[in-house]
Amino acid sequence: MSVRQMTQRATQDALRTDRSAATVFRIMDQAVQQTSHVKQPLPSSSRMACAAGCCFCCYQPVDITVPEALAMAAYLRSRLAEKDFDTLRTRLAATTATLRDLSYEAHAQAKIPCVLLVDGACSVYPARPFACRAWNSTSVARCQEIFEHGDPITMIPPIEMDVYETIWDVAQGLIDGLKQARLDSTSYELHSVLQRALDTPDAAQRWVQEEDVFAGCTVGAFAA
Numbered sequence: 001m002s003v004r005q006m007t008q009r010a011t012q013d014a015l016r017t018d019r020s021a022a023t024v025f026r027i028m029d030q031a032v033q034q035t036s037h038v039k040q041p042l043p044s045s046s047r048m049a050c051a052a053g054c055c056f057c058c059y060q061p062v063d064i065t066v067p068e069a070l071a072m073a074a075y076l077r078s079r080l081a082e083k084d085f086d087t088l089r090t091r092l093a094a095t096t097a098t099l100r101d102l103s104y105e106a107h108a109q110a111k112i113p114c115v116l117l118v119d120g121a122c123s124v125y126p127a128r129p130f131a132c133r134a135w136n137s138t139s140v141a142r143c144q145e146i147f148e149h150g151d152p153i154t155m156i157p158p159i160e161m162d163v164y165e166t167i168w169d170v171a172q173g174l175i176d177g178l179k180q181a182r183l184d185s186t187s188y189e190l191h192s193v194l195q196r197a198l199d200t201p202d203a204a205q206r207w208v209q210e211e212d213v214f215a216g217c218t219v220g221a222f223a224a
């Protein structure tokens with residue numbers, strides 16, 4: 001059975017037996033565990049250049065599903081002090097408003113940092129989206145060149161395909177499972193859907209009960 005099929009089945013099975021907020025977070029935990037199926041390269045053969053403090057790719061549009069947004073919102077609620085949480089929500093609202101008027105292409109060119117990028121690092125790293133887990137590079141120099149002088153839509157850095165494809169399969173398996181469970185499987189623009197998740201404390205419970213909690217959020221460029 002493929003990673004995609006395993007993720008789809010685990011998602012579908014969990015949602016079949018329990019439609020609670022806890023299940024939403026369980027299907028995310030299960031999906032994240034599936035990313036361990038990436039073949040671990042030997043240390044001497046690993047070509048991954050990604051490291052803390054390198055964030056050229058955190059200025060690009062990111063598509064995420066509702067469970068990913070809910071998991072990030074829960075992570076932020078559990079970590080941030082009230083003042084920092086309010087500050088994040090204010091910044092998130094401003095960025096969402098700016099992005100609402102931009103096409104995917106304009107967003108990609110605008111060099112707007114992800115609102116979760118703090119001091120050059122991802123502030124939700126353990127709960128980051130699958131798109132961010134999958135994207136990687138074997139050349140910092142190439143990433144810097146694309147960021148500073150290139151076209152981020154048509155130019156991509158050299159990547160470790162095993163990492164990219166395995167995590168992409170997990171993300172697709174999650175979407176397959178949501179579809180089977182007749183839940184919203186749309187990929188939304190990160191800021192838009194995260195803002196709604198943070199503004200709606202009971203969003204997970206309502207969404208898993210098929211309430212259209214995320215109506216009006218910006219649909220991502222790669223939404224099926």
Ligand code: SF4
Nearest residue numbers: 058114116117122132
């Ligand atoms: S969620 Fe984290 S890794 Fe993804 S773009 Fe934002 S800061 Fe970067």
